[in-house]
Amino acid sequence: MSLLSTHGLTAFYGDAQALFGIDFELGAGELVAIIGANGAGKSTFMKSVTGLVRAAREQVRFDGQPIGGLPPGEIVKRGIALVPEGRRLFPSLSVEENLLMGGFAGRPGPWNLQRLFKLFPILEQKRALPGTSLSGGQQQMVAIGRALMSNPTLLLCDELSLGLAPIVIKEIYDAMPAICAEGMTVVIVEQDVSTAMRVAQRIYCFQEGRVSLQGASDQLTRDEISAAYFGV
């Protein structure tokens, strides 16, 4: 049974339509990547799943329940957490306080401050500093940690590699196995195709608000992906 599925998911920003009927399937424990050019609708998809953009009730199902249209607070209580695009740490809060905010919903689970500090040791050093005074890569770690603190069963990562140097990107994705160790289901949105191919088991390619390609990452060819990515 799939953990997350969408059926004909549509999304609008005012009168402008951004998603034109996305069908998406995700099983528990999988790591799936969504790739696509800018404006393809990847972030909109994430926002629709997490309630930041309104979706129709039946269009999104999580763990067998329809969750479309629920407010973000409800969705996080059910076990979906988002690492938002651009990190969006709280500038008035320290690193530790940002992490603690992640646990606001109070879901029980294995993730806590100690465990996060083991995963990203640098954060323990900088715990009292304002979140936004850290480097891009470190801020990304805080953002991931913040999402993990809500003990989700599904983790959504929106453009983790944005604005980061390759070596930092690698460092962050090296933490993935530890995150997935207890059966965490992960969806990553990535513009960096090679990282997506390396890390994920399955790929969805979005193009202008539609799914243009999907398949196992070890079976898709470069040409297929290029065609789907650019809509050629």
Next chain:
Amino acid sequence: MGNVQVIRSNPASRPALAAAALLVLIAATLPFWAPEGSGSSWMRDFVEIACYFIFAMMWNLLAGYGGMVSIGQQAFFGFGGYLMLVLANFGGVNPFLAVPLGAIAAAAIAVPVSYIAFRLQGGYFAIGTWVIAEVFRLSFANLSAVGGGSGTSLTALRGIDKATRENTTYWLALACVVAAIALVYLFLRSKRGLALLAIRDNETAAESQGIDVRSMKLAVYVVAAFGAGLAGALYFLGNLRISPDAAFSVNWTAFAIFMVVIGGIGRIEGPIVGALIFFLLNKLFADYGTWYLLGLGLLAIVVTIFFKQGLWGWAQSRWGWSLFPTQRTLKP
């Protein structure tokens, strides 16, 4: 896409404009055919409502179009009034001429005031302007030359007979109303007006298009001050007496806010509709004193929460009414 026309008027506006012109003409002849006693009081009523209306219209320009919500426009209202009185009493200027001069003085002082006021934004800008108005009030209250805290009278009009004075004040008020509406309407229809709307919608985007936001805001602020000063000078011309508490009372802004919010902010018809409603409510309920004011406050709250576009704006969205079209539609 072939040649595209830009249309500015809509079907309802032409006949409405003609009707308005006719109305103004009829109103101008009022002193000649109105009955003795009530004609006099109608004219006084009109002058008073004209002042409320002009002040509200200018507040609407500042807040609805300029995006600057001020609770301190009474500073310019009172300043215009006092300068008119000073020019007439001490400068030997014809009081009727002193009215537009008072307005110009208000516009002039708005420039240094803006230097201070523009340091703040949003809600704090609003209260900051109130503080500035209070400084004006306290300053004038301590000037013995103009009667200090208890104020003084407009002695320059003493020589003129009552009928002439009332008629001329009335005509001046009529002229000011027409001028104020025309000024705002033409300003908003111009390229400047379009720039103003662009700033209102998104300041950073407007700036990136090459619009000098700062000087546009200053321009609006000065125009609004001119209008407020005009209303003030006219009011105290009609009132014959001025005092700091009356001149710089925050109630002026309260009434303006009421009129504009009820009528619909950011629309030219808004203050007109609001002023008419306000005038009616005044006539009917002003005798109830505190309960009347309480009712006005409640009404403003209810309209703001439930009729975000004001009553006229609601009518506009529901039935497409528009008397003063400033929007341009593309006709292919």
Next chain:
Amino acid sequence: MFETALQVLLQGLLLGGLYCLFALGQSLMFGVMRLTNTAQGDFIVLGAFAAIAGLSALGALGLPDALLPWLAGLLLLPLAFGFGYALQRWVLNGTLGKDPLPSLVVTFGLAIVIQNLLLELFSADPRSIETAGLNTRSLALPSGFAVGVLPLLILGLAVAATAALQWLFNRTQLGRAFRAVSDDKEIAELMGLNSNRVYALATAIAFVLIALAGVLQGMRTTVSPSDGPLLLLFAFEAVIIGGMGSFWGTLLGAMLLGVTQQIGFRIDPGWGIWVGHIVFLLVLVLRPQGLFPKTRG
């Protein structure tokens, strides 16, 4: 000469304590939800009159006179909490957004409603809260100085309130929630926060401070229904002079305002408040971020 200066300074600092209490609620509401409460002063006056009304009700209980005002004040606080919560939840939350106008108009409307309601219920006569002589008692200090007991108490409460508020913001989960929701409402909601409830709690706390300020103002001096606007301006000036984003800054700003007003009063009774306004405008021109700012953007 030096003694007069010191006396003026002392009076100013003590007055600042009261102004701080006027301002804390405003600072809190603006800090958490960018809402400018133009009825702040009128709510303070409402608080004072509520206490006065409560006093006459409690008077029937036959308790010692000196205790009554404090009891009335104490009972008022939870009522104010509930009132503030309800007001925010069901009236003010609907006015929040990018446009400052709706919240301004609604709070302005509330100010007018309160002023006229109080006028109807209590008439325009100034009233005060009897404190069985506490407002005339003074404490003797070295070198022949004396300070009023009540003003000193007010300053103490102001300092305590400021410290409590700062502690709340820095050390509690609610404080974190306040800061988070004011930073980024969308992401805060993503963490499970209910912004409507958080805003309502902020206003509830602000109203406790407002009620406290009202009661103390009524004890210290007289109150009348039209006093509101002036108190609002004092609160606002204290916040701006001190700098936004810091409660200790508000306290210091309030004290500075108090001192400048006292200096003005000494020069000429008609110029006291005017001097305060001018200093405020000077700070605005010379150092618009305030003297002790701590805000981020």
